[in-house]
Structures are given as structure tokens and as C-alpha cells.
Amino acid sequence: MNAPAMVAEFDDVAGWTADAVERLGERYAIPAACRGSASPAALAWLAEACELAAGDLLLDVGAGVGGPAAWAASRFGVRPVLVEPMPSACRAASRLFGLPVVRAEGTRIPLRDRSADAVWCLGVLCTVRDKAAMLREFHRVLKPGASLGLLVIVARGSWVGPVPEGNHFPxxxxxxxxxxxxxxxxxxxxxxxxxxxxxxxxRSARVAAAVAARHSAEPAHRMAEGQGDIFGRLFASRQIATHLVHAAWRAK
Ligand SMILES: C[S@@+](CC[C@H](N)C(=O)[O-])C[C@H]1O[C@@H](n2cnc3c(N)ncnc32)[C@H](O)[C@@H]1O
Known part of the structure; x- marks a missing residue:
């Protein structure tokens, strides 16, 4: 993932978000750290679909700042393990929630075969070129029959206008x-x-405003905002939509 706008969005802004939450207070952490457009209703749908249960090892791949995994731990009692390639996002998740974070790509997860009770991957697939390799890796680390929960931005048809840098919507x-x-x-x-x-x-808007107050003049902030504007136009013109997916492991 080398696109500068994605590094800005997923690394620089991730670290600034954790700084702002630390200034504002703990109650801001989960909403601000859900950066894949996950809402409480979307997270609840995924958790119920995957039948998450207390003690389950939930692997959150492309976990970002860790909001969805922290939400699942607090509401469903799961044991999350976060996988995330961007260093500032890894540090942010660890600082805000104290959750175990592994710095890695989702195509090469340093976990044993058949070790996870469930995998979540929220708002990530559209940023990944080799989606098939990532899904195969999820299959490898999941226990037989286990659940995969996805939040995916899907393309609804043909394109008019620019696509956010580094994104490939299936x-x-x-x-x-x-x-x-x-x-x-x-x-x-x-x-x-x-x-x-x-x-x-x-709460998430307050954190975003606190980040903007300190960083709006910086190129990384402008780049991340630019990505957000393009997403906004694509959603408004209904060229893309956010889907929730529940899939189940089957023997190959
Ligand atoms: C839109 S954010 C979503 C973060 C988090 N899942 C959430 O819902 O708040 C996308 C995340 O995917 C991560 N990502 C991008 N490419 C990845 C890859 N190849 N493997 C794992 N994570 C990746 C980014 O670093 C970023 O943190």
C-alpha cells in the first residue's frame, strides 16, 4: 500500500486521531477509532451474524485504530487480535485500547492455521489489489466452519469521475x-x-474537528480530506455502496 493519500489517511490521521482522543477522553475512543464507516448497527449486525461469543479469538484484519475490535470486546466479550500494516495505526490501537496488535499485511498473517474463531475485515478489501490472496489467508487462519464478517464498499456499475487513490471496488x-x-x-x-x-x-465529529484544528494545514490532512470528498461524491451518486457480508468457511 504505497499510495500517498492512503498512507496519509491510514497512518498520519490514525496517529492524530489517537492524540485527539487522549486529549478529549476515553468515551471518544470507539466512535473515533471506527474508521471504516462502521456504525453501532453495522457492528451489531456483523457480531450477531458471526455469532461472536465470550472468549472467541476474533482476528480483525486491517484493524486500523481498533474501534470495531474494541467494540466487539466490550459488547461481546471476544478476545481480539488486530492485524494492521500501518505503524501509526498499530501504535494508536495499542495506546487507545491496549489490545494485541500485529504489524502485518492481511495476505501474510503471522498466525497458525485454523487458530481464529472468527475474522473481521472492515473497509479493507477495496484498498487491496490481491483480494483473492487475502481471502485465502483468512481461510487458512480460520477454524473449520468459522465465520468471516466483511464490510465491503462495492461498485454498483460503471464509473463517472475519479476513484479515491489506491481503491479498487469489487x-x-x-x-x-x-x-x-x-x-x-x-x-x-x-x-x-x-x-x-x-x-x-x-463524538467522532468532535475528534475529527480536534484533528483538523491542529493539522488542517498539513499536506497529509488535505490528502485524507480529498479522499473523503471523492468517497462522498461516489456514495451520493450511488456509484458505490457499503455492504455487510457474512461468509462461512467450507472445506476446499
Ligand atoms: C478504511 S480503514 C478501516 C479500518 C478499520 N477496519 C475500521 O473499520 O475502523 C482500512 C484499513 O485497512 C488497512 N489495510 C490496507 N491494506 C491492507 C492490507 N494489505 N492488509 C491489512 N490491512 C490493510 C489500512 O492500513 C487501514 O487501516
Whole structure:
């Protein structure tokens, strides 16, 4: 992942987000650290679909600043392990939540075969070129029959205008073929619920404002904002949509 705008978004802004949360207080941490457009309703859908249970080893790949994994630990009692390639994001997740974080690519996860009870991968697949390799790696580390929960930004059709740097959105049909090829049954796929309670969105907005107050003049902040603007236009024109996916491991 070398695209400068992605490094800005996933590394620089990740570290600034942790700094801002530390200034504002712990209650800001989870909403601010859910950076893959996950809302409490989307996370609850994924957790219920995957039937997460207390003590489960939940591997969150492309975990970013760790908000979704921390949410799952606090609401469902799982034991998360985070996998994330960007160094500032790894440090941010560790600082904010004290969760175990492994710095690695999702295509080469340093975990034993069949060791995870569930894998989550939220807002990540569209940033990865070799999606098939990543899904095969999830299949390797999951226990037989275990669940994979995805939040995926899918392309709805043909393109008008620019795509955010470094992103490659699969269509719904391409995603289904990728899952099948990697050894997963697609159990269910829905459009992500749109509502986010104000109690949550106000906290993430406050953190974003605190980050902007300190860093808006920096090129990395402008680049990350630029990515966000392009995403906003693609969602508004319905060229892309956020989907939640529950898939189940099957023998290859
Ligand atoms: C939109 S963020 C989502 C972060 C987190 N999953 C969440 O929902 O808050 C995408 C994350 O995927 C990570 N990522 C990108 N390419 C990756 C790869 N090849 N392997 C693992 N993670 C990757 C990025 O560093 C970034 O933290």
C-alpha cells in the first residue's frame, strides 16, 4: 500500500486521531477509532451474524485504530487480535485500547492455521489489489466452519469521475466469486444500515474537528480530506455502496 493519500489517511490521521482522543477522553475512543464507516448497527449486525461469543479469538484484519475490535470486546466479550500494516495505526490501537496488535499485511498473517474463531475485515478489501490472496489467508487462519464478517464498499456499475487513490471496488458479483474461490460460502449480504445515533456521530465529529484544528494545514490532512470528498461524491451518486457480508468457511 504505497499510495500517498492512503498512507496519509491510514497512518498520519490514525496517529492524530489517537492524540485527539487522549486529549478529549476515553468515551471518544470507539466512535473515533471506527474508521471504516462502521456504525453501532453495522457492528451489531456483523457480531450477531458471526455469532461472536465470550472468549472467541476474533482476528480483525486491517484493524486500523481498533474501534470495531474494541467494540466487539466490550459488547461481546471476544478476545481480539488486530492485524494492521500501518505503524501509526498499530501504535494508536495499542495506546487507545491496549489490545494485541500485529504489524502485518492481511495476505501474510503471522498466525497458525485454523487458530481464529472468527475474522473481521472492515473497509479493507477495496484498498487491496490481491483480494483473492487475502481471502485465502483468512481461510487458512480460520477454524473449520468459522465465520468471516466483511464490510465491503462495492461498485454498483460503471464509473463517472475519479476513484479515491489506491481503491479498487469489487462488484457484488466479483465479491461472490472471490469468496467462493477462497473456500467460503456466502451466507448473507445486506446494504449497511444508514443510521448512526447522534451520541456516536457527535463524538467522532468532535475528534475529527480536534484533528483538523491542529493539522488542517498539513499536506497529509488535505490528502485524507480529498479522499473523503471523492468517497462522498461516489456514495451520493450511488456509484458505490457499503455492504455487510457474512461468509462461512467450507472445506476446499
Ligand atoms: C478504511 S480503514 C478501516 C479500518 C478499520 N477496519 C475500521 O473499520 O475502523 C482500512 C484499513 O485497512 C488497512 N489495510 C490496507 N491494506 C491492507 C492490507 N494489505 N492488509 C491489512 N490491512 C490493510 C489500512 O492500513 C487501514 O487501516
Amino acid at each position: 462488484t457484488r458479483r466479483e465479491l461472490a466469486a472471490l469468496l467462493d474461490g477462497a473456500g467460503f460460502d456466502l451466507v448473507e449480504q445486506v446494504e449497511a444500515p444508514s443510521g448512526v445515533p447522534l451520541s456516536w456521530s457527535r
